[in-house]
Amino acid sequence: MSATLDQLIATRIRQDVQGMHAYAVQDSRGMVKLDAMENPHRLPAALQKELGERLADVALNRYPGERIDDLKAALARHAQLPAGFGLMLGNGSDELISLLALACDLPGATILAPQPGFVMYAMSAQLQGLKFVGVDLTPDFELDEKAMLDAIALHQPAIVYLAYPNNPTANLWNDATIEKIVQAAPGFVVIDEAYQPFASRSYLDRMAKHEHVLLMRTLSKFGLAGVRIGYMMGPQRLVQEIDKVRPPYNVSVLNCEAALFALEHEDVFAAQAAELKRERARLQAALKDLGLKSWPSDANMILVRVPDPAASFEGMKARKVLVKNVSRMHPLLAGCLRLTVGTAEENAQMLAALRSTL
Numbered sequence: 001m002s003a004t005l006d007q008l009i010a011t012r013i014r015q016d017v018q019g020m021h022a023y024a025v026q027d028s029r030g031m032v033k034l035d036a037m038e039n040p041h042r043l044p045a046a047l048q049k050e051l052g053e054r055l056a057d058v059a060l061n062r063y064p065g066e067r068i069d070d071l072k073a074a075l076a077r078h079a080q081l082p083a084g085f086g087l088m089l090g091n092g093s094d095e096l097i098s099l100l101a102l103a104c105d106l107p108g109a110t111i112l113a114p115q116p117g118f119v120m121y122a123m124s125a126q127l128q129g130l131k132f133v134g135v136d137l138t139p140d141f142e143l144d145e146k147a148m149l150d151a152i153a154l155h156q157p158a159i160v161y162l163a164y165p166n167n168p169t170a171n172l173w174n175d176a177t178i179e180k181i182v183q184a185a186p187g188f189v190v191i192d193e194a195y196q197p198f199a200s201r202s203y204l205d206r207m208a209k210h211e212h213v214l215l216m217r218t219l220s221k222f223g224l225a226g227v228r229i230g231y232m233m234g235p236q237r238l239v240q241e242i243d244k245v246r247p248p249y250n251v252s253v254l255n256c257e258a259a260l261f262a263l264e265h266e267d268v269f270a271a272q273a274a275e276l277k278r279e280r281a282r283l284q285a286a287l288k289d290l291g292l293k294s295w296p297s298d299a300n301m302i303l304v305r306v307p308d309p310a311a312s313f314e315g316m317k318a319r320k321v322l323v324k325n326v327s328r329m330h331p332l333l334a335g336c337l338r339l340t341v342g343t344a345e346e347n348a349q350m351l352a353a354l355r356s357t358l
């Protein structure tokens, strides 16, 4: 006799999965959406039309083929990847983080990352049955060098993640500390440069000195969050090994063509990033004028401390402005909201909404 649905779920779905909450995306219709570090700009109308024609011409009846190789070559050019390094594609860097855990799935392996940090590192460990070790940042959100080195020595992690800049604190790490971590790491170090379009430094030039460093980027913050293209770069042979666990057709032909089109117009996105960096500076000054503590940012987000984060979050939401309340994510983030940098108009609306809640 076949089992009931309740029995099936109770006995055939992993216990820890049953205990999880699904990743919830908030309904943002009609809202000023400043919760997820998206680029607020859409493609200019003329380019939208041109892209539409390009996409109409894509052979949807075929599995992704050579155009994927074209995209990998275009991304390598875009990133100025040195010769001898390889590049693999993910359906967003979220997928790359999962694939890396899958490839490193040794019994008892550990993934280590500073905390507070991007949640997917811990989630990828949990889902692959790996151990996750989070090492607290200092109260001003710097890497705690000694704590990181001690934890690496103790746990011998298969992977160390360093988001550079970090999410949600938006800062870059001290470069001498990174080098010490890289020297000490017995496994891979992944430098996650999701926010590279807004950052003042990159690890790319230093990557070539190390055989165990991988560099991850995404087109999401560049302006194509909906297109879901992430890429990971590292020594060719290493990337080839990790690429073996990738589902063969993980990037769709439409996503691939849209990304290729966007890279042909990278100057448009570079101008948008430059404008967002100017807006970031204006926003930081305005937050200071409101008497609020915010931290320096090398990303398209700003972490700010407010007297009552829940009241500010709800008050802003009631005024149709959506930000992220990160105050309960980690004790170091007590009182904090994370604000995505939007257009001048959106930022003005956001500031007015925030002011009214203080």
Ligand code: PMP
Pocket (backbone or CB within 6 Å): 037, 091, 092, 093, 094, 095, 118, 163, 165, 166, 167, 192, 194, 217, 218, 219, 220, 225, 229, 230
């Ligand atoms: N890395 C970091 C540090 C992030 O903050 C994010 C997204 N918020 C990602 C990776 C994932 O980006 P995506 O899957 O859109 O490429």
